Amino acid sequence: MWRLTSVTVVACLSLGTFGNALDSHWQSGGYTASDDFASVAASPAIPVSTTEGGIRREAVQVRTQAQDLDGMVLSPAEAGRYPAVVFVHGAGTSTWEGFERQAEHFARSGIVVLAFDKRSADYSTWHRDYVGMADDALAGVRLLRTRADVDPDSIGLFAESEGTWIAPVAAAKDPRTSFVVLISAPVVSPAQQAAYATRMALDGIEAPEPARRAVPKGISMAMSVPSLLDYAEFEVLPWLGRLDQPMLFVYGTADTAVPLIQAPQLAIDSAAARGNTDVVVRYFDEAQHGIKIDGDFAPGYLDTVASWISATAGPQSLPGPRVAGGQPVQTLSAAEVQPTRWFDTAPVHAAVLCLAVAGYLAGPAASGVGRLRWGSQAPRLSPARRRRLRWLRTLGVASLLSLVAFFVGLSHLALNGQTNPVLTYGAWAAVWVTAAGTLMVLASVRVDGGAAVAVLGPADQVEGARMNGVEVIASVGAVMGTIMLMFVVTYWGVFIGI
Numbered sequence: 001m002w003r004l005t006s007v008t009v010v011a012c013l014s015l016g017t018f019g020n021a022l023d024s025h026w027q028s029g030g031y032t033a034s035d036d037f038a039s040v041a042a043s044p045a046i047p048v049s050t051t052e053g054g055i056r057r058e059a060v061q062v063r064t065q066a067q068d069l070d071g072m073v074l075s076p077a078e079a080g081r082y083p084a085v086v087f088v089h090g091a092g093t094s095t096w097e098g099f100e101r102q103a104e105h106f107a108r109s110g111i112v113v114l115a116f117d118k119r120s121a122d123y124s125t126w127h128r129d130y131v132g133m134a135d136d137a138l139a140g141v142r143l144l145r146t147r148a149d150v151d152p153d154s155i156g157l158f159a160e161s162e163g164t165w166i167a168p169v170a171a172a173k174d175p176r177t178s179f180v181v182l183i184s185a186p187v188v189s190p191a192q193q194a195a196y197a198t199r200m201a202l203d204g205i206e207a208p209e210p211a212r213r214a215v216p217k218g219i220s221m222a223m224s225v226p227s228l229l230d231y232a233e234f235e236v237l238p239w240l241g242r243l244d245q246p247m248l249f250v251y252g253t254a255d256t257a258v259p260l261i262q263a264p265q266l267a268i269d270s271a272a273a274r275g276n277t278d279v280v281v282r283y284f285d286e287a288q289h290g291i292k293i294d295g296d297f298a299p300g301y302l303d304t305v306a307s308w309i310s311a312t313a314g315p316q317s318l319p320g321p322r323v324a325g326g327q328p329v330q331t332l333s334a335a336e337v338q339p340t341r342w343f344d345t346a347p348v349h350a351a352v353l354c355l356a357v358a359g360y361l362a363g364p365a366a367s368g369v370g371r372l373r374w375g376s377q378a379p380r381l382s383p384a385r386r387r388r389l390r391w392l393r394t395l396g397v398a399s400l401l402s403l404v405a406f407f408v409g410l411s412h413l414a415l416n417g418q419t420n421p422v423l424t425y426g427a428w429a430a431v432w433v434t435a436a437g438t439l440m441v442l443a444s445v446r447v448d449g450g451a452a453v454a455v456l457g458p459a460d461q462v463e464g465a466r467m468n469g470v471e472v473i474a475s476v477g478a479v480m481g482t483i484m485l486m487f488v489v490t491y492w493g494v495f496i497g498i
Contacts (some may be wrong), residue, residue: 007443012436012495016487019496022343023213031333035263036268036323043282044320046300046307053077055107062116063142066134071096071116071140074107075149082312083154084112084147085181086140088133088170090161092290094118102158102302109306112150114140128231141170141177145185154178154313156245158305160290161257163189165236172242179312181248181305184255184289187240187263188334191232196334200256201414203332206421207429210493211410217344217492219337224345232339241270246278246312248308251286252298253326262330268322280308285326343491352484359481360393365476370470381471388441389478395438396482399489402431407492435486435494442482 058073076082085106087099096115103113119136122129137157145152157197158177159167164185171177188194195215202212222229240247249264264281284298291301342348367380381389406427413420482493490496 005440007171007435008440011439011443015490016437016495018487019490019493022491023496027246029333029335031259031262031330033261033328033330034265037265038330040283040327041321041324043304043324046303049110049310050108053191055104060114060116060143062114062136062139064106064119064139066119066121066132066136069117069119069136071114072103073112073114073144073147075112076107076110080149081151081311082110082112082149083156083178084114084144084150085156085309086144087113087115087159087169088137088157088159088163089118090159090184091162091288092161102305105302106181106306106309109303109310111306111309112144112147114144116140126276130165130234130236133166133171134173137166137170138174141174151313156309156312158183160184161186165234165242167237168239168243171245172239177242177245179246179248179309180243181250183250183268183291184252185249185267186258186265186334186473187237187266188259189233189235189337191219191223191229191337192334193258194232195337196259196332197257198414199332202410204256204417205410205413205419205424207410207414207424208493210496211407211428213496214407214493216338220340221346221349222343223303224347225339228311237266237270238266241274243271244274244276245311247271247276247280248305249279249281250284250291250301250305251281251328252284252289252291252293253328254286255289257289259330259334260331261330264323264332277321279377281323281325283323283325283328287326349488352488356396356481356484356488359477359479359484360396362477362481363389363470366470366473381474385471385475386477388444389474392438392441392478392482395434399431399435399438399494400485402427402434403489403492403494406431430490432494435489438486440481442486443481 049449054077056075056077058075060071062069062071087096087103089098093099095117099113099115103115106113119133122132141155141157144150144155154174156166156177157170158181160183164182164187167180167182171180186196198215202215219232223232247267249267251258251260251264253260260283264279268279271277282304284301287293287298287301291298306366334443363381370380409427410424412418413424437485
C-alpha cells in the first residue's frame with residue numbers, strides 16, 4: 001500500500017509541476033491609480049433645465065447597408081432647433097425601447113433623440129462587426145441632419161457598454177459629430193474586458209485560485225477557433241486617439257465588469273496625445289454597470305448627461321473638475337492579451353479528447369471484433385482485469401465531468417453574485433479527490449504488474465495467464481486514454497499550485 005501511495009503522490013506532484021509549466025502568463029496584476037483618480041472630488045450641483053411643453057414621438061426607419069432598422073425620434077414639443085444624439089446599443093439591449101427612459105428624459109431637457117433597433121444581420125455571439133455597426137450609427141446621424149428641429153452642428157453619440165467600442169469609430173469616421181458620451185466604457189479590448197470581468201466575478205465569490213487562473217486559458221481557447229470571437233481583439237483606443245470631439249465618460253463605482261480607473265485613464269492619455277483635453281469623467285456612488293442602483297438609474301445621472309450635452313452645444317461647459325463624483329477603486333489591472341500558445345488552442349484539446357475516447361473504446365472494439373471472428377472462442381478479459389479497467393475509465397471520465405460541473409457551478413454563482421465557500425471549495429475538493437483517485441487506480445495498475453504491463457514490453461504472465469490480444473489492447477487503451485484525460489484536467493487547474 002505504501003508503494004501505491006508513494007507512486008500516487010509522485011504522480012500528483014509531477015502533474016502539478018506540469019500544470020504550472022503550462023499555466024498562462026496572462027494574469028491580472030495590481031493597479032495603481034494616477035493622481036487624478038486617487039482622490040476624486042465630489043460632483044458639483046448640476047443645473048437642470050427642461051422644456052415647457054411635452055415631447056413628441058415619431059416612428060422612423062434607419063436605412064443601413066446591413067438592413068433597415070425601426071426606430072423612434074423623441075423631441076421637445078416646442079418649436080426650435082436643438083442639439084441631438086443618436087443612441088448606440090450595448091450588449092444588453094436590442095430594440096429602441098431599451099433606451100426609452102433615457103430618451104424621454106433627454107427630450108424633456110431640450111435634446112432630440114434617435115433610438116433605433118440593433119442590427120441582427122452579421123451580429124451574433126460568435127461574430128460582431130464593430131466598424132460596420134459604426135456605419136449604422138452614422139446612418140442615424142445623417143437622418144437627424146435632415147430634420148428641421150435639429151441643429152446639424154450639434155449632433156453626437158450616446159453609447160453604453162459594448163456600444164462604446166462602436167461610437168468612437170463612428171465619431172472618427174465622421175468628424176462632424178460634435179460629441180461622444182460613453183457609459184461604462186471598457187476602453188480595453190473585448191478579450192481584456194472579458195478576462196477582467198470574469199476574474200473580478202470569481203474574486204467576488206471567493207473561487208479557488210486555480211479556477212481564477214483558468215480564465216485566460218478559456219478566452220485563449222475560444223479565440224483559437226477560426227472565425228469564432230474574431231472581434232475579441234478589437235482595439236478601440238486607436239479610434240479614440242483620433243477624436244477631437246468632447247467626450248464624457250460615466251461609470252458606477254460598484255461596476256466590476258470594466259476597469260473603472262484604467263479605462264478612462266487610457267482614454268485621457270490617448271486624447272491628450274492628440275491635444276484633446278476636453279474629456280470629462282463622472283463616477284456615481286454604488287451604481288452598477290449601466291449606472292443603476294437596485295434597478296433604477298443613479299440619482300443625478302440622467303441630469304448630468306443631459307446638462308453636459310447641452311453644454312457642448314452652447315458657450316458654457318459642465319461645471320466641476322475633469323474627474324469627479326464617487327471614489328472609484330480598481331485593485332486589478334485589465335492585462336493585455338498574450339499570444340495564444342499552440343497547446344492553448346481548441347484543436348489541440350479536441351485532439352487530446354479524441355485520443356482519450358479512442359483509447360477507452362479500443363478494448364470494447366477489440367472484444368467486438370474478436371466475437372465476430374471467433375465467436376465463443378474469442379479471447380476475453382479476465383474478470384479482475386475487467387473490473388480494474390472499468391474503474392479506471394469511470395474515474396477518468398468522472399474527473400473531467402466533475403471539473404466541467406465545477407466550472408458551470410462557478411459561472412452560476414458569479415452571474416448571480418452569490419458567495420458559497422462551502423459549495424465552491426467542497427466542489428473543488430470533490431474534483432481534486434476524483435482526479436487523485438484516478439491516479440491511484442492508474443498507479444495500482446502499474447505497481448502490481450497488472451493490466452499495464454503490456455505497455456512496458458512484450459506480453460507477460462499476469463494473474464497466472466498470459467495476456468491475450470484483447471487484454472493488451474484494452475489495457476493500453478484504458479491507460480493511455482486516462483493519461484490524456486489527466487493532461488486535460490491538469491491543464492484546467494487540478495494539481496496546479498501543489
